[in-house]
Amino acid sequence: MKVTTWNINGVKARIDSALTYLRQELPDVICLQEIKSVDEGFPAGPFEELGYNVAVHGQKGFNGVAILSKLAFDDVASRLPGDETDEQARYIEATLSVPSGAVKIASLYLPNGNPIGTEKFSYKLAWIKRLQEHARDLLKEEMPFILAGDYNVIPLPEDAKQPKAWTDDALFQPESRAAFRQIVNEGLTDAVRLCHPEPGLYTFWDYQAGAFQKDNGIRIDHLLLSPQAADRLVAAGVDSFTRAWEKPSDHVPVWVDLDI
DNA sequence: ATGGCGCGTCAAACGCGA
Numbered sequence: 001m002k003v004t005t006w007n008i009n010g011v012k013a014r015i016d017s018a019l020t021y022l023r024q025e026l027p028d029v030i031c032l033q034e035i036k037s038v039d040e041g042f043p044a045g046p047f048e049e050l051g052y053n054v055a056v057h058g059q060k061g062f063n064g065v066a067i068l069s070k071l072a073f074d075d076v077a078s079r080l081p082g083d084e085t086d087e088q089a090r091y092i093e094a095t096l097s098v099p100s101g102a103v104k105i106a107s108l109y110l111p112n113g114n115p116i117g118t119e120k121f122s123y124k125l126a127w128i129k130r131l132q133e134h135a136r137d138l139l140k141e142e143m144p145f146i147l148a149g150d151y152n153v154i155p156l157p158e159d160a161k162q163p164k165a166w167t168d169d170a171l172f173q174p175e176s177r178a179a180f181r182q183i184v185n186e187g188l189t190d191a192v193r194l195c196h197p198e199p200g201l202y203t204f205w206d207y208q209a210g211a212f213q214k215d216n217g218i219r220i221d222h223l224l225l226s227p228q229a230a231d232r233l234v235a236a237g238v239d240s241f242t243r244a245w246e247k248p249s250d251h252v253p254v255w256v257d258l259d260i
Numbered sequence: 261a262t263g264g265c266g267c268g269t270c271a272a273a274c275g276c277g278a
Contacts, residue, residue, distance in 0.1 A: 009277085010267050034277085036268060061268055062276070112277060152278075171278065206278065207265035218278080250266080250278080 001098065001258045003105060004030045004239075005148035005221055007204075007251035011035040011066070014249055015043055021242060022050055027255060028070045029096070031107030031148045035064035042066065059089035065107045065149070071096040080108075081137075082130035090127070098260045103229070104138065108149035113170030121170050124152070128179035135186050135224075144229035144260060147188070150251060151222050153180040155190070158199035159219035171220060189230040191223045191256045192238065203238055204251045212243050221254045232259045 004027040008014040011032065022030065030052075035042065037058050044054040052068040057078035067076075073094045080091040093106035108131065113124030131147070138145050154172045157163040166172035184190060192201065202217025211217065225233060239253040 013267060034267090114276095114278070166278090169278070204278070208278095209262095209264050220278085247266095 001029070001103075001260050002027045002255055003146055003148065003223070003258065004253045004255040005033070005107065005150075005223060006030060006253040007033040007109070007150040007221060007249060009034050009036070009249040009251065011037050011042060011064075013247070015046065017242065017245055017247065017249070019046055019050065021239075021253060022047070022052070022068075025239065025253070025255075029105055030068045030253075031105065032066040032068070033064075033107060033109040033150045035066055036061060037064055055092060055094055057089045057092040063089045063109055065090060065092045065109050067092055067094045067105060067107050069094065069096060069105075071098065074102065080127070080130050081134055083126070100260050102143060103260060104143065104145035106145070106147045106149070108147060108151070110150060110152045112152050113173075113176065116168065116170050116173055121173075124170060125175055125179055128153075128176070128183070132179070132183045132186065135183055135188060139187060139226060142228060143226070144232065144258070145226045146229055146256065147183075147224040148254075149222070150220060151180060152220055153177060154218050154220055155180055155193075155222075159202075161200075161202065161214075161216045161218070166218070171218065183224065187227055188224040189227075189233070191225050191230070191233055191236040192219075192254060194230075194233070195236040201238055202240070203254050205243055207250050221251055223254060223256050225256070229258060233257075234259050
């Protein structure tokens, strides 16, 4: 089963690219972030024509996440527990039936957190903490699950072409990195890093300053696997070729292949 | 060395991202 995550930076601006990608790469599940659309505005039709079921948690103008799945949804939840007052659409998770049982897949869009020293940064840290607590609850179920999405965290210096340039950025703060690490420390596996220990693997290149041409990228889109999912990990990768497409998202698709 | 973009909301700049 191939599961992909992609921050598409606007589903309406990226609909043709998304459909081309799905026809070409045939993921069983794709988690989308930054759809920048309300639920009713999401162009479900073209995706359904490709055989995908669609689950959307949208918001006007900003944020917004979705899961497209060739397997039917048994259950969908679109809130990250821990803060009933949080109105930002950044999380959706679905339970799918697979031959070996059930698998849970989350599409998450972790807050950017810039600038540091503001309530935006504390919101980011609180959000990661909520995700950690949720991961802990999910782990108790001892089932395969994947927390996939745009984490807006550069875990290590080798996850950036120019780590020094990110020193004052929320994506590379010691607190951000430690909070991400604490989720991994709960017992989750960073699938892409496990399959690709070499440096120089990036998932985002800024639109400005010819960042892609210089390969001035960062790795901030991740798939964290539960132990039961990691047991079945076959391969993982980054489809950086989409960044060279016409009218690209600034993020590229990242995927895992699981033997389930 | 420096500065360089793009999307959505609206209908001109602006908020936001990373």
